[in-house]
Each structure stands twice: as structure tokens, then as C-alpha cells.
Amino acid sequence: METVWIFGDQLNRRVGALANRGADDARVLIVESDAKIRGRRWHRQRLHLYLTAMRRFAEELEAEGFEVDYRRAASFAAGLREHHQRYSPDRVVAMSPTRWGLADRLRSWDVEVVDNDQFLCSAEEFRDWAEGRKQLRMEHFYRWQRKRHGILMDGDEPEGGRWNFDEENREPPPPDGEWPVPARSELGEVDRDVLAEIEDIAFGAEPAGWWPTTRRAALARLRHFTDECLPRFGPHQDAMTMRSWHLAHSLLSPALNVGMLHPREICEAVEEAYRAGRVPIASAEGFIRQVIGWREFVWGVYWLWMPEYRGMNELVAENPLLPCFDDPSRTEMACVRSVVSAVHERGWAHHIERLMLLANISLLCEVRPQALLDWMERAFVDAAEWVMVPNVIGMGLHADGGRMASKPYASGGAYVNRMSDFCADCRFDPKARTGDDACPFTSLYWGFVERNRDRLERNPRTSMSVRSLDRLEDKDETLGAAERVRDALVAGKI
Numbered sequence: 014m015e016t017v018w019i020f021g022d023q024l025n026r027r028v029g030a031l032a033n034r035g036a037d038d039a040r041v042l043i044v045e046s047d048a049k050i051r052g053r054r055w056h057r058q059r060l061h062l063y064l065t066a067m068r069r070f071a072e073e074l075e076a077e078g079f080e081v082d083y084r085r086a087a088s089f090a091a092g093l094r095e096h097h098q099r100y101s102p103d104r105v106v107a108m109s110p111t112r113w114g115l116a117d118r119l120r121s122w123d124v125e126v127v128d129n130d131q132f133l134c135s136a137e138e139f140r141d142w143a144e145g146r147k148q149l150r151m152e153h154f155y156r157w158q159r160k161r162h163g164i165l166m167d168g169d170e171p172e173g174g175r176w177n178f179d180e181e182n183r184e185p186p187p188p189d190g191e192w193p194v195p196a197r198s199e200l201g202e203v204d205r206d207v208l209a210e211i212e213d214i215a216f217g218a219e220p221a222g223w224w225p226t227t228r229r230a231a232l233a234r235l236r237h238f239t240d241e242c243l244p245r246f247g248p249h250q251d252a253m254t255m256r257s258w259h260l261a262h263s264l265l266s267p268a269l270n271v272g273m274l275h276p277r278e279i280c281e282a283v284e285e286a287y288r289a290g291r292v293p294i295a296s297a298e299g300f301i302r303q304v305i306g307w308r309e310f311v312w313g314v315y316w317l318w319m320p321e322y323r324g325m326n327e328l329v330a331e332n333p334l335l336p337c338f339d340d341p342s343r344t345e346m347a348c349v350r351s352v353v354s355a356v357h358e359r360g361w362a363h364h365i366e367r368l369m370l371l372a373n374i375s376l377l378c379e380v381r382p383q384a385l386l387d388w389m390e391r392a393f394v395d396a397a398e399w400v401m402v403p404n405v406i407g408m409g410l411h412a413d414g415g416r417m418a419s420k421p422y423a424s425g426g427a428y429v430n431r432m433s434d435f436c437a438d439c440r441f442d443p444k445a446r447t448g449d450d451a452c453p454f455t456s457l458y459w460g461f462v463e464r465n466r467d468r469l470e471r472n473p474r475t476s477m478s479v480r481s482l483d484r485l486e487d488k489d490e491t492l493g494a495a496e497r498v499r500d501a502l503v504a505g506k507i
């Protein structure tokens with residue numbers, strides 16, 4: 014009998030080597046690798062999600078009749094070796110892993126590797142699409158995906174007559190009002206066993222049931238999202254507020270990234286809600302853009318540019334991770350403190366918080382890209398190398414020199430003030446760039462512009478910021494403040 018080897022981010026009966034096999038044709042191998050679990054200090058909810066979801070997936074397969082060899086081993090290689098000793102399978106088959114380099118390692122262990130079909134655009138299809146293009150732009154990729162998969166299309170034209178509803182989708186949070194409460198699961202025996210096992214090796218709060226650990230729970234989350242949240246997703250997707258950690262975001266990334274949900278079924282559910290008149294086009298389009306646009310684009314560029322991509326540091330940023338990322342009480346910045354605390358509490362923050370607060374402050378303080386990457390990979394429940402590397406190296410820290418994003422996502426306090434309500438509760442003033450109450454983002458932003466003026470001047474999208482810096486009447490004082498603030502944040506003293 015042959016063996017199908019399933020990894021922790023492939024927990025789906027309908028994909029890869031498992032899709033066309035039944036309990037009579039194959040046995041299943043799942044390995045919990047001690048080297049992986051203890052190799053880094055992970056967020057408790059991240060470890061909990063993977064381990065409980067793997068154990069529950071094994072139970073589901075057993076209920077279907079599969080023989081499952083669920084093995085705890087020192088490493089993946091040791092797990093495979095022990096499996097061979099116990100079962101002598103005719104052959105071992107696995108779906109190509111999502112991490113660069115692992116497929117070759119599997120082949121070197123005589124494992125047959127089949128294509129990964131967890132995305133709508135494979136690495137090879139993306140390579141063909143990218144071939145001959147001077148610059149890869151997400152918008153072009155996204156339209157190509159919509160057309161070839163017939164998602165939200167009206168014949169050859171985009172549904173609603175436009176490809177992009179971003180203009181309607183940039184609203185700050187409304188001053189009051191309730192946000193739909195996300196669905197939650199009760200923790201059970203498996204959860205408690207896992208939590209006891211990882212008690213001393215993880216950081217962050219215990220799970221509160223936000224992250225689904227079975228496909229059934231993930232499907233319930235998808236239904237809840239399309240029914241309750243999606244109509245409000247579009248207008249407020251860039252907003253940040255202290256009153257709600259989730260707003261109308263889907264919270265589906267953990268379920269998607271461990272493989273429980275497939276992007277195709279998510280798009281189908283969203284399109285169905287739109288066609289039934291339950292969701293406006295701006296929200297349906299804005300969400301589908303994230304799933305078949307951004308998510309698949311970062312998957313594609315990861316495979317195109319690895320392995321060099323992970324190590325890039327074009328802006329030569331060499332500072333360590335800011336101390337407030339490990340201990341949010343070490344900063345008085347209300348916005349950063351609030352979001353880092355939320356990450357410790359849930360292992361999650363929404364996109365604009367990740368980009369315009371966590372990555373932005375690291376960019377402006379010249380934090381080494383790989384230091385932020387390491388922290389985010391350990392701290393987020395939905396992290397995986399394929400999604401973190403492009404988002405941190407390319408989008409957040411511009412460490413690829415602009416290969417992925419046409420301009421750095423650097424901004425001062427004015428942006429945070431416009432898109433959030435954090436500043437009202439902060440001891441700093443978002444408009445001040447010098448003095449005791451100067452907002453660190455605002456001072457640091459000008460320091461960033463000065464340091465990178467040659468690069469910014471050459472780009473028509475950013476040249477204006479250099480001219481604005483040169484027009485500041487207190488330019489020298491501002492640049493002095495920027496250096497002091499950076500050093501204070503690096504030392505954990507502001």
C-alpha cells in the first residue's frame with residue numbers, strides 16, 4: 014500500500030495527493046516534528062492552531078476509514094524513517110510543500126512530489142505570466158486572474174463596469190456603531206491537551222476560540238463572514254480603531270493558510286452573496302481582489318524570487334527589532350502599543366495595522382528586515398514563509414528596492430490620525446514633528462525622506478516628499494528629532 018504524507022498546512026481532503034485516493038488505496042502519514050515545534054519561540058495560538066488542526070484532521074480521516082500514522086518524531090526525516098520501518102510502504106507521495114526548497118528535500122528522501130493545487134495560480138503559471146514583463150504589477154495580475162477564472166465577470170467585462178472600487182473603499186472608521194462579533198469555537202479536550210504540552214515553550218495569550226481548527230468550523234466562519242461582515246468590508250477595510258480589533262475583516266487567513274479552505278470556494282461564496290443582492294459590488298470586488306489578487310500575487314513572487322528574496326536589504330537597515338514588539342509597555346505610542354498588545358493577545362492584526370503601523374515603524378527606524386520577518390513569522394497565527402517574505406521584504410520594508418511595490422509604504426502621523434482613532438488617546442500630537450509631544454511617526458518620516466532622498470527623487474510617485482522636506486522651515490531641527498526618536502525607540506525608551 015502507498016502512503017500519502019500530509020503537512021500541517023495541507024489539511025484538506027480535496028487537494029493534492031489525497032484528492033483522488035480513498036481509504037482502500039492509501040494510508041496517511043502526519044508527522045509532528047519536535048525540531049519544528051521547539052525550533053523557535055512561537056506564539057501559543059499559532060502552535061495551538063497547527064497542532065490541534067492536524068490532530069483533528071487525522072481524526073476526520075480515521076472516521077472516513079483511513080489508517081493514519083500520526084507520528085511524533087524528532088524531525089520530519091526521523092518521522093519518515095520510523096514510518097518506513099513500521100509499514101514498509103510501496104511508495105510515499107506528498108503534495109509539493111509551500112516552502113521553498115522542501116520539495117527537493119522530499120525527493121532526496123525518495124518521496125514522490127505531486128503539484129500543489131491549493132492556489133488558483135500555480136508557481137509555473139505565474140512564471141509564464143511574469144515572463145517578459147519589466148515590472149510586475151498586482152493590478153494587471155488580478156485582472157488576468159478575474160478573466161481567466163471568470164470570477165465577478167459580465168461576459169468579457171468586469172461586473173459593475175469597473176475593475177477597481179478602491180475609491181469607495183478608503184473610509185476611516187465611523188465614529189460609533191457596532192461591528193459584527195466574529196464566530197467563536199468552544200475549546201475541547203484536544204485543545205487542552207495541546208495547550209498543556211506547549212505551556213512552557215510558547216509566548217502570548219491562550220486561544221479564545223477565534224481560529225477554527227476543523228474544516229466544518231472554517232466553513233461556518235466563511236458563512237458568518239459573507240452574511241454578517243462582507244457588506245461592510247469594502248468601505249472600512251483600511252480603517253483602524255481601538256473599539257474593534259476585527260472591524261469587518263474576514264479573519265479567514267489562518268483557515269486558508271492551513272489549507273482548510275480553498276480560495277476558489279471563498280470566491281464562489283462571495284460571488285453568490287453579491288449576485289443574490291446581499292452585498293454591494295464595492296465590497297465583493299474589494300474582497301475578491303485580496304484573495305485572488307494580493308494573496309496569489311505574493312505566492313507567485315515568492316516562488317519567482319526565492320531564495321535570494323528572503324535575505325534582501327536594499328535600504329541597508331541594520332537596527333535590531335524594536336523592544337516594544339516583545340514588550341508593548343516599552344512604548345508610549347498609543348497606536349503601536351495597542352496593535353502589538355493585540356498581536357500578543359490573539360496572534361493577529363489586520364492588514365493596515367501590519368503595514369502602516371508595525372512595518373512602517375520598523376521601516377522608519379531602520380530595523381533589519383530579517384529581524385521583523387522573524388518576529389512576524391513567530392507571532393502571527395496565519396504566518397507562512399511564502400506570505401511573510403513578500404509582505405515584509407517587498408511591501409512593508411521596501412527591502413527589495415521596489416521590485417514588488419512601486420513606492421515605499423512610509424508615512425507620518427497624519428495618515429494614522431486620518432485612518433484611526435488612536436491619536437485621541439495618545440500623549441503625542443500627530444501634527445508635531447519637533448518638541449516633547451512630537452509624534453514619533455511624524456519626525457521619523459522626515460528622517461526617512463532625507464536618508465532616501467536620491468531614491469525618492471527618482472520616482473515620480475515620491476519626488477514630492479523630498480521637495481516638501483526641503484521646504485520645511487525647521488528642517489534641521491526636524492531631522493535632529495528624527496534621529497533622537499529612532500535611537501530612543503531602538504533602545505525601548507519612548
Ligand SMILES: Cc1cc2nc3c(=O)[nH]c(=O)nc-3n(C[C@H](O)[C@H](O)[C@H](O)COP(=O)(O)OP(=O)(O)OC[C@H]3O[C@@H](n4cnc5c(N)ncnc54)[C@H](O)[C@@H]3O)c2cc1C
Nearest residue numbers: 262263264265266303307308363364367368395396404409
Ligand atoms: C507586514 C505584513 C505581514 C503580513 N503577514 C501575513 C501572513 O503572515 N499571513 C497572511 O495570510 N497574510 C499576511 N499579510 C496580509 C494580510 O495582512 C493578512 O492576510 C490579513 O490581515 C488577514 O486577515 P483577514 O483574513 O481578516 O483578511 P481580510 O482583510 O479579510 O482579507 C481577505 C484575505 O485576503 C488575503 N490577503 C489580503 N491581503 C493579502 C496580502 N498582502 N498577502 C497575502 N494575502 C492577503 C488573505 O488571505 C485574507 O484572508 C501580511 C501583510 C503585511 C503588510
Ligand code: SF4
Nearest residue numbers: 346348429436439452
Ligand atoms: S500621535 Fe503618533 S504615536 Fe500617537 S497614536 Fe497618533 S500616530 Fe501613533
